[in-house]
Amino acid sequence: MGVNEWVEKFRQGDPRALARALTEIENRGPDAQPLLRALFPYSGKAWRIGVTGAPGAGKSTLVDRLAGLLREQGRSVAIIAVDPTSPFSGGSILGDRVRMHAHHADPGVFIRSMATRGVLGGLAPATADVMMALDAAGRDVILIETVGVGQAEIDIVKLASAVALVLTPSMGDDVQTIKAGIMEIADVFVINKSDQSGADRIETQLRALLSLTHQAGQETPIVRTVATEGEGVADLLAALESRPAAPGREVDVWKERLLELLRRRALEQVIDEALPVEELAEAARGVADGRVNPYEFVDDVMKKAGVDE
Amino acid sequence: MGVNEWVEKFRQGDPRALARALTEIENRGPDAQPLLRALFPYSGKAWRIGVTGAPGAGKSTLVDRLAGLLREQGRSVAIIAVDPTSPFSGGSILGDRVRMHAHHADPGVFIRSMATRGVLGGLAPATADVMMALDAAGRDVILIETVGVGQAEIDIVKLASAVALVLTPSMGDDVQTIKAGIMEIADVFVINKSDQSGADRIETQLRALLSLTHQAGQETPIVRTVATEGEGVADLLAALESRPAAPGREVDVWKERLLELLRRRALEQVIDEALPVEELAEAARGVADGRVNPYEFVDDVMKKAGVDE
Numbered sequence: 001m002g003v004n005e006w007v008e009k010f011r012q013g014d015p016r017a018l019a020r021a022l023t024e025i026e027n028r029g030p031d032a033q034p035l036l037r038a039l040f041p042y043s044g045k046a047w048r049i050g051v052t053g054a055p056g057a058g059k060s061t062l063v064d065r066l067a068g069l070l071r072e073q074g075r076s077v078a079i080i081a082v083d084p085t086s087p088f089s090g091g092s093i094l095g096d097r098v099r100m101h102a103h104h105a106d107p108g109v110f111i112r113s114m115a116t117r118g119v120l121g122g123l124a125p126a127t128a129d130v131m132m133a134l135d136a137a138g139r140d141v142i143l144i145e146t147v148g149v150g151q152a153e154i155d156i157v158k159l160a161s162a163v164a165l166v167l168t169p170s171m172g173d174d175v176q177t178i179k180a181g182i183m184e185i186a187d188v189f190v191i192n193k194s195d196q197s198g199a200d201r202i203e204t205q206l207r208a209l210l211s212l213t214h215q216a217g218q219e220t221p222i223v224r225t226v227a228t229e230g231e232g233v234a235d236l237l238a239a240l241e242s243r244p245a246a247p248g249r250e251v252d253v254w255k256e257r258l259l260e261l262l263r264r265r266a267l268e269q270v271i272d273e274a275l276p277v278e279e280l281a282e283a284a285r286g287v288a289d290g291r292v293n294p295y296e297f298v299d300d301v302m303k304k305a306g307v308d309e
Numbered sequence: 310m311g312v313n314e315w316v317e318k319f320r321q322g323d324p325r326a327l328a329r330a331l332t333e334i335e336n337r338g339p340d341a342q343p344l345l346r347a348l349f350p351y352s353g354k355a356w357r358i359g360v361t362g363a364p365g366a367g368k369s370t371l372v373d374r375l376a377g378l379l380r381e382q383g384r385s386v387a388i389i390a391v392d393p394t395s396p397f398s399g400g401s402i403l404g405d406r407v408r409m410h411a412h413h414a415d416p417g418v419f420i421r422s423m424a425t426r427g428v429l430g431g432l433a434p435a436t437a438d439v440m441m442a443l444d445a446a447g448r449d450v451i452l453i454e455t456v457g458v459g460q461a462e463i464d465i466v467k468l469a470s471a472v473a474l475v476l477t478p479s480m481g482d483d484v485q486t487i488k489a490g491i492m493e494i495a496d497v498f499v500i501n502k503s504d505q506s507g508a509d510r511i512e513t514q515l516r517a518l519l520s521l522t523h524q525a526g527q528e529t530p531i532v533r534t535v536a537t538e539g540e541g542v543a544d545l546l547a548a549l550e551s552r553p554a555a556p557g558r559e560v561d562v563w564k565e566r567l568l569e570l571l572r573r574r575a576l577e578q579v580i581d582e583a584l585p586v587e588e589l590a591e592a593a594r595g596v597a598d599g600r601v602n603p604y605e606f607v608d609d610v611m612k613k614a615g616v617d618e
Contacts, residue, residue, distance in 0.1 A: 037604040044599050254593035259576065261607045266575030284563035290353050295346040298570045
């Protein structure tokens with residue numbers, strides 16, 4: 001199947017073409033670049049919602065509820081669940097199965113899990129490409145769920161049009177430890193599990209923090225939810241939709257993404273030209289032994305690839 | 310000052326030469342690559358300890374106590390504090406000042422904070438280069454402190470010879486949420502603040518988790534500490550020192566690092582050849598507007614740089 005035919009099927013909503021294309025893109029297969037080029041002109045229409053927060057905050061349940069609500073409104077949905085590492089306990093795997101089951105019979109909800117292991121060129125770029133492809137496939141809304149700590153994760157949520165940061169009453173004083181990188185990109189704060197004690201306290205602390213950084217009357221909205229019961233989810237969706245556009249953020253994100261795309265392409269080129277896999281493994285052993293100077297090795301490979309004079 | 314003279318002063322322990330070199334390396338200045346090449350042969354002697362864990366677990370205090378103990382043994386120390394984002398509260402800044410004060414009069418403790426913002430080519434590679442340079446500067450022990458969630462942070466601790474994962478009794482059931490990527494690279498588990506209630510409970514849970522993944526008798530050791538009092542810190546140091554060597558891990562780390570070094574060099578080359586800063590900003594605006602296809606743009610830049618036929 002040629003790329004054009006593939007793109008055609010993809011755009012018609014063929015689920016097999018979609019799944020195959022996403023796998024090709026994630027794996028950086030030989031058709032990834034032509035596919036991305038061909039799909040991009042169809043993208044830019046989807047509304048991208050980021051949902052981030054600590055493990056156990058109830059992000060998955062919240063995302064499921066949002067998806068349910070969006071479906072009731074007749075909008076098609078894609079969920080991208082990004083897990084920075086494989087789960088140690090069976091918790092997340094079980095969660096995924098429950099989730100798959102909840103939307104099992106509904107082709108209007110497409111779910112894709114992204115693992116970090118083995119993603120060539122980094123998780124954030126791969127997620128960005130998958131997001132663009134789902135956008136081009138005509139999904140009305142893309143929900144991206146990720147753990148809210150760590151640079152790669154911050155880079156991922158930045159790709160969203162609107163970002164919800166999920167907290168819980170059990171965080172207690174830990175609200176002080178929320179990092180600036182995440183605070184700055186949150187468009188809505190969610191206090192999930194707000195039927196638990198401590199919800200008032202965390203909201204007070206959060207308002208105090210926000211008053212330090214925002215002008216009066218321009219504070220980021222705070223929404224209380226009980227995701228397991230569906231409570232407050234409609235309010236959350238409304239708060240996300242009322243977010244003012246921030247075109248400057250999009251330009252900044254694209255500056256970083258263009259560099260990232262170039263970095264990846266440049267590396268692929270160098271590897272194709274001058275670095276067979278066996279040589280890389282041998283060099284790594286040499287460096288670990290102290291026989292090979294890695295900085296000299298890199299100079300040599302670049303010279304061999306003909307990209308460094 | 311030429312690179313050779315610089316390296317000479319650096320190796321003699323000149324603090325200004327050291328600070329300047331680290332800044333040059335962090336900023337990827339024009340002398341960074343020659344410096345790294347020249348310094349590498351002197352590296353490989355330092356013992357690298359990674360200390361990781363959630364915000365508020367007491368990592369900084371623990372690292373300070375370890376540094377104090379190592380100084381008592383007559384070993385020189387460098388501390389690399391990696392903060393994935395700038396702190397929202399004043400907590401970390403205050404912490405840094407307290408820390409600076411504690412070791413203020415001791416040239417045997419060198420402290421370097423790494424910020425993520427503006428680190429070209431990623432935080433983990435920059436940290437790895439700084440670590441190598443401090444190693445080449447003759448520091449006996451390098452302590453690397455980082456928040457233990459997120460892929461970049463995991464990549465950083467992987468660079469250590471031995472890794473301590475710091476937990477606290479207040480984590481409670483959250484021990485279930487510790488991610489596999491971190492579990493796998495922890496050589497010692499620390500229950501800090503172990504004078505608080507819940508220490509027994511978290512140790513029991515941890516042992517249950519470990520028994521699932523380790524052969525009987527080969528479980529990762531668990532050490533209890535009260536870092537603020539210095540309790541258990543000597544036990545922690547002993548546990549880290551008794552860790553068996555894992556040369557396979559080092560080879561894997563170097564495979565990834567060599568690719569990362571190549572990726573960075575290849576990008577720098579492409580940018581030098583074919584992408585002025587203004588053009589990048591203009592392209593980013595164009596993509597955000599939908600005028601520019603980013604995948605075509607990348608193809609064009611690669612062609613212009615002459616690295617893609």
